[in-house]
Amino acid sequence: MSRNAPRRAAIVAAICGLLAGLPTTVLAGKVRIELQGGYGSNIDVLGPGELKFVELANTLSGGSIEVRFHEPNALVPVLQSFDAVASGALDAAYTGPGFWTGKDVTFALLGAVPFGPGTTEFLAWVQEGGGRAFWEELYGRFNIVGIPCGLLPPEGSGWFRRPIDRVEDLRGLKMRFYGLGARVMEKLGVSTQLIAGGEIYQALQLGTIDATEFSMPSIDLSYGFYQVAKYYYFPGWHQQASFLDLMISRDKWNTLDDTQRAIVRAACDATILWQIGYGEARQGPALAELAAKGVEIRTWPPEVLDAMRAAWTQVVEELKTENATFARAWQSLEDFRRSYRDWAARGHMRE
Incomplete structure (x- = not known):
């Protein structure tokens, strides 16, 4: 036996003891999230926005998160995605809050407000004015984590x-x-x-x-x-202005550690910023x-x-x-x- 073997064994044992004492969230492994889009990936602004989130979440996580995108209706009908996520039958969906007024009409207020704020004012309310709390409250009632994850410029009427x-x-x-x-x-x-x-x-x-x-x-x-x-x-x-969001089942969210959760939120924030610029730039030519x-x-x-x-x-x-x-x-x-x-x-x- 090498003279250094006992020392190496002691070091390994010490490291293992240290790791064992760390919070379990630090030790979470790779998590796969099956995400169904609410919009076809070929649809301008909406499709690229979904794919931008997937790209950012996968890249920023360094491989610890694998978000797999599925086209609308591939796993469940789009208008049934809320119930599917709530039950855990679907890991996650990317849609808009206004689709879920049958659950609570307040969801519509999170999506878009008639005669309401433009993109920057709406974003300011959600980020700093108390709006985000309503995402957490409303989706939380249904075992869903809802995260603002896209923001669209004005629409035609x-x-x-x-x-x-x-x-x-x-x-x-x-x-x-x-x-x-x-x-x-x-x-x-x-x-x-x-x-x-x-x-x-x-x-x-x-x-x-x-x-x-x-x-x-x-x-x-x-x-x-x-x-x-x-x-x-x-x-x-x-x-x-119209918010889009990521719905992820609470059970799937609980498999993510703190760092992974922060990455998902950061990917959504970055998608919002990207989508505002991309969306505005596309409308004149269209x-x-x-x-x-x-x-x-x-x-x-x-x-x-x-x-x-x-x-x-x-x-x-x-x-x-x-x-x-x-x-x-x-x-x-x-x-x-x-x-x-x-x-x-x-x-x-x-x-």
């Missing part, structure tokens, strides 16, 4: 087969609509339904719906809505391409926007009465916006 010149022109339409804006449209006589992105084109083509909103120009261009509806309206009053394809790009008449705003005010008052969590979240957002308003007016130049 609808594709129509014929011009909408008056409020009366909206009455009787069947329209796909997302989030709280759907409640507004219903007050104006529109029959709304929520349809996953990949199913909208067929619904328009078959006449199941008369009109749709979905997202911003480059994304709508990806879906080909211009082939069946030629009138495209702005501004996107219902979604001036509008030009849509116009070249014969799309008539229109601005809402002031009286129609006024009617929408008035309807939104009614919706807010109703929801505050119906849902205590919504009332708290709305008050938090309103308090933040009130304090932000003077800064926005003084600090930000307007063209």
Whole structure:
């Protein structure tokens, strides 16, 4: 036996004892997360955003996390992904909070706010103004960890087969609509339904719906809505900014150590920053391409926007009465916006 063998054995024993005394979170091994996207990877801004998160989480973890991306509906139907994650049948999903209003209407407020804040103000409320706490509270009720993980610039507010010149022109339409804006449209006589992105084109083509909103120009261009509806309206009053998020089952989250959890959160933060820049840069060229394809790009008449705003005010008052969590979240957002308003007016130049 080597003269140094007893010394080496003692050192090894000491190291093993030290490791044994460390918190178990430090010793977590490689974790695989099966992630289903809510949007096709070929859909502009949304698809690259999902893949950007996957790339960042895998790279930053140095191999200790393996996020495996699956296209929408590959594992479960998109609109069933919440329940699948909640039960643990699906590790994680990348979607938007506004899809889950059937669980609690407050989810919609986390996704987008009609006549609400733009990207930087919305992000400020979520990060520093109390908004993130509502992600933790709402998803936590369902055994899900919800993490803001994407942020979209303003959207278009609808594709129509014929011009909408008056409020009366909206009455009787069947329209796909997302989030709280759907409640507004219903007050104006529109029959709304929520349809996953990949199913909208067929619904328009078959006449199941008369009109749709979905997202911003480059994304709508990806879906080909211009082939069946030629009138495209702005501004996107219902979604001036839209959060996307990562839902991960609590059980899967608990298999991550503290460092791995921090990496997942950092990957989401970086995805938000990247998506804002990428999304804004893509919209000018997309509008030009849509116009070249014969799309008539229109601005809402002031009286129609006024009617929408008035309807939104009614919706807010109703929801505050119906849902205590919504009332708290709305008050938090309103308090933040009130304090932000003077800064926005003084600090930000307007063209």
